[in-house]
Amino acid sequence: MAQKGSRKTVAKTPDIRTVAALAKVSIATVSRTINRSPAVSERLSKRVWQAIEQLNYFPNTHARTLVSGRSRLMGIIVENITNPFFPELIQSFEETAVAHGYEILVSSSNSDAAILTNCVRRMLERKVDGVAVMTFGEEEPVLNELVNHDVPMVLAEFHLEDPKASTILLDYTTGIHAAINHLVELGHRKIAFLAGPHKLHSAITRENDFRKAMQAAGLKPKKEWIVECDHTPKGGVAGFEKLKALPVRPTAILCSNDMTAIGVLRAAYMGGLHVPQDLSVIGLDDIDFAEFTLPALTTIRLSRTDLAEAAFEALRQQAEEPGNANIQREFLVSTSLVVRGSTGAPPSEA
Amino acid sequence: MAQKGSRKTVAKTPDIRTVAALAKVSIATVSRTINRSPAVSERLSKRVWQAIEQLNYFPNTHARTLVSGRSRLMGIIVENITNPFFPELIQSFEETAVAHGYEILVSSSNSDAAILTNCVRRMLERKVDGVAVMTFGEEEPVLNELVNHDVPMVLAEFHLEDPKASTILLDYTTGIHAAINHLVELGHRKIAFLAGPHKLHSAITRENDFRKAMQAAGLKPKKEWIVECDHTPKGGVAGFEKLKALPVRPTAILCSNDMTAIGVLRAAYMGGLHVPQDLSVIGLDDIDFAEFTLPALTTIRLSRTDLAEAAFEALRQQAEEPGNANIQREFLVSTSLVVRGSTGAPPSEA
DNA sequence: CTGCCGAAAGAAAGCGATTTCGCCGCACAG
DNA sequence: CTGTGCGGCGAAATCGCTTTCTTTCGGCAG
Numbered sequence: 001m002a003q004k005g006s007r008k009t010v011a012k013t014p015d016i017r018t019v020a021a022l023a024k025v026s027i028a029t030v031s032r033t034i035n036r037s038p039a040v041s042e043r044l045s046k047r048v049w050q051a052i053e054q055l056n057y058f059p060n061t062h063a064r065t066l067v068s069g070r071s072r073l074m075g076i077i078v079e080n081i082t083n084p085f086f087p088e089l090i091q092s093f094e095e096t097a098v099a100h101g102y103e104i105l106v107s108s109s110n111s112d113a114a115i116l117t118n119c120v121r122r123m124l125e126r127k128v129d130g131v132a133v134m135t136f137g138e139e140e141p142v143l144n145e146l147v148n149h150d151v152p153m154v155l156a157e158f159h160l161e162d163p164k165a166s167t168i169l170l171d172y173t174t175g176i177h178a179a180i181n182h183l184v185e186l187g188h189r190k191i192a193f194l195a196g197p198h199k200l201h202s203a204i205t206r207e208n209d210f211r212k213a214m215q216a217a218g219l220k221p222k223k224e225w226i227v228e229c230d231h232t233p234k235g236g237v238a239g240f241e242k243l244k245a246l247p248v249r250p251t252a253i254l255c256s257n258d259m260t261a262i263g264v265l266r267a268a269y270m271g272g273l274h275v276p277q278d279l280s281v282i283g284l285d286d287i288d289f290a291e292f293t294l295p296a297l298t299t300i301r302l303s304r305t306d307l308a309e310a311a312f313e314a315l316r317q318q319a320e321e322p323g324n325a326n327i328q329r330e331f332l333v334s335t336s337l338v339v340r341g342s343t344g345a346p347p348s349e350a
Numbered sequence: 351m352a353q354k355g356s357r358k359t360v361a362k363t364p365d366i367r368t369v370a371a372l373a374k375v376s377i378a379t380v381s382r383t384i385n386r387s388p389a390v391s392e393r394l395s396k397r398v399w400q401a402i403e404q405l406n407y408f409p410n411t412h413a414r415t416l417v418s419g420r421s422r423l424m425g426i427i428v429e430n431i432t433n434p435f436f437p438e439l440i441q442s443f444e445e446t447a448v449a450h451g452y453e454i455l456v457s458s459s460n461s462d463a464a465i466l467t468n469c470v471r472r473m474l475e476r477k478v479d480g481v482a483v484m485t486f487g488e489e490e491p492v493l494n495e496l497v498n499h500d501v502p503m504v505l506a507e508f509h510l511e512d513p514k515a516s517t518i519l520l521d522y523t524t525g526i527h528a529a530i531n532h533l534v535e536l537g538h539r540k541i542a543f544l545a546g547p548h549k550l551h552s553a554i555t556r557e558n559d560f561r562k563a564m565q566a567a568g569l570k571p572k573k574e575w576i577v578e579c580d581h582t583p584k585g586g587v588a589g590f591e592k593l594k595a596l597p598v599r600p601t602a603i604l605c606s607n608d609m610t611a612i613g614v615l616r617a618a619y620m621g622g623l624h625v626p627q628d629l630s631v632i633g634l635d636d637i638d639f640a641e642f643t644l645p646a647l648t649t650i651r652l653s654r655t656d657l658a659e660a661a662f663e664a665l666r667q668q669a670e671e672p673g674n675a676n677i678q679r680e681f682l683v684s685t686s687l688v689v690r691g692s693t694g695a696p697p698s699e700a
Numbered sequence: 701c702t703g704c705c706g707a708a709a710g711a712a713a714g715c716g717a718t719t720t721c722g723c724c725g726c727a728c729a730g
Numbered sequence: 731c732t733g734t735g736c737g738g739c740g741a742a743a744t745c746g747c748t749t750t751c752t753t754t755c756g757g758c759a760g
Binding site: 712717718 | 736757
């Protein structure tokens with residue numbers, strides 16, 4: 001109201017037009033310069049870059065996306081962002097994305113189908129170039145919308161029959177076999193498994209691999225030594241209590257993830273059991289924290305970096321080389337055992 | 351190549367035009383309907399919504415942003431995403447944002463100015479409506495670019511002289527006083543403080559509050575009992591070692607954050623000290639993990655939810671009510687003591 | 701000297717929405 | 731019966747880019 005002229009004097013962010021005017025070329029040339037098209041002569045290109053620097057100009061991503069159809073945004077949906085495994089995964093995914101000139105959109109589904117549906121919808125609205133679905137869960141029906149919109153996807157441990165979907169297989173076998181062998185070598189025979197919730201693919205796969213590894217070691221776990229938990233410390237506590245109530249107790253517990261193992265560590269401590277003297281505990285994931293539990297956790301490492309890079313690469317290929325029929329559609333991420341302080345020889349038979 | 355006609359038969363995502371055609375109205379009416387403008391009659395509105403449902407249409411955010419100038423994107427920059435405090439903060443921030451129809455862009459600066467500059471630039475390119483700077487660090491110079499582009503900002507514990515910047519003050523005083531009183535009541539006199547890196551505002555504030563609280567309790571901490579660490583478990587270990595080497599050792603340690611406290615717990619365990627019998631430890635943040643350390647950590651709670659909600663609200667006000675002069679520019683988030691198992695009476699003088 | 705070709709640069713047509721402006725028709729007053 | 735006002739709707743401009751289509755111009759063969 002007061003100052004009529006003020007609007008004109010505001011230094012609004014520079015336009016592609018502003019650059020063109022300053023460099024005395026057309027906006028087409030500016031666009032070509034920015035996109036490093038070879039069709040622009042060195043002479044003009046230099047002038048344009050100079051103008052860009054001078055104005056501190058950067059292109060408007062939304063305008064770009066609108067016309068080109070590509071947003072340079074990648075979505076990543078994780079199961080539960082408060083499990084440290086996932087922030088570490090996101091961190092790596094972001095670094096890789098940024099290195100390739102992409103931005104990421106993060107969502108946490110909390111294993112809730114309604115929330116997941118909402119995430120998917122929002123990602124579609126933002127026109128992501130691809131989505132990494134790192135939920136390990138029973139999400140297929142919801143993902144149909146992504147399939148319908150032809151959005152590249154990459155799933156962990158799940159194969160989707162769609163030309164735009166890639167799969168990352170996690171080779172738990174190696175790590176779990178190593179873990180069981182480690183325990184057997186220490187003298188353990190009575191080994192329990194705290195499984196993850198059966199609605200997660202990862203939980204099922206891990207449990208099956210446990211069974212196979214036991215069999216390979218010539219051991220047959222009692223049915224009641226395999227108990228389903230929920231991948232949280234609380235779940236670990238609950239699982240431990242169940243095992244403790246059994247007439248014959250295991251001397252070692254392999255957990256479906258580190259959070260569960262942390263719960264077991266806590267429950268054992270409360271119950272007066274010493275780890276590893278009275279009980280050996282092994283986790284899975286090797287989150288950063290595993291090094292700082294008491295005692296430090298022996299665990300099966302699953303590299304977040306490898307997983308994130310594989311996921312991003314799968315999406316990038318699908319997004320940038322849509323014509324290419326030789327795209328890599330399957331990726332493998334391996335696991336390995338990290339021995340720390342939570343495993344030791346079983347207590348002598350008393 | 352094979353099927354020429356295939357392109358035409360592909361069901362591309364519906365347009366606002368598609369909707370308009372189906373509902374037999376103009377695209378202007380469709381737009382008004384979507385934006386709930388009162389200028390459209392009930393009769394038409396109903397027809398339009400029906401068409402929208404039928405086509406499963408949703409508007410293109412980029413086109414919207416381009417013309418309206420508002421992206422409904424909020425940026426959040428955190429210090430270090432692998433410190434569990436931050437994922438929990440991001441989680442709350444996202445929930446609040448989504449509830450208000452916004453999306454979030456996450457970046458982790460890792461306390462590196464170059465990375466931070468890059469984050470800021472990327473957020474600018476994506477035309478965020480605001481940025482929550484939750485780095486607690488010495489970032490002022492870099493933020494100038496945001497100021498220059500008139501982007502609303504909210505900073506934690508730092509006051510920026512800019513009409514678009516809001517501040518969230520953290521009232522550590524209450525929590526830290528309670529912690530010191532708690533220790534004093536248990537009988538402690540020799541209380542140490544493991545400070546955070548001095549480049550962080552939060553670390554300085556916390557340290558000052560510690561000094562004040564000690565003074566208020568009639569205690570004077572020795573200079574060598576205040577040692578600077580780096581807010582990680584490793585830092586906690588290092589800090590503990592320094593205190594242990596002292597001729598007169600403290601009987602209680604207050605840590606600048608929970609990660610540090612976790613390091614202390616580990617170092618004490620390795621050094622054969624029992625917590626809380628031989629040493630009391632208090633953290634700050636109350637990350638989810640604090641409940642599962644051995645022993646469970648007594649700590650000063652700083653609510654991530656409160657912080658996130660305040661941050662979002664600050665940004666929302668700035669973004670949505672630019673004319674309003676009565677915008678709330680300062681927010682206060684409080685702290686409180688949570689007593690668990692890591693504090694107890696000091697060992698009797700030996 | 702004329703004509704043709706190709707490279708380099710500009711003009712202009714969208715991308716999919718929002719929003720201003722103006723038109724139409726109806727109700728109401730004169 | 732005609733003039734006025736206003737609510738509801740559509741036409742068209744616009745946001746900042748990419749990309750196709752044209753135009754221009756220099757060089758070289760005929």
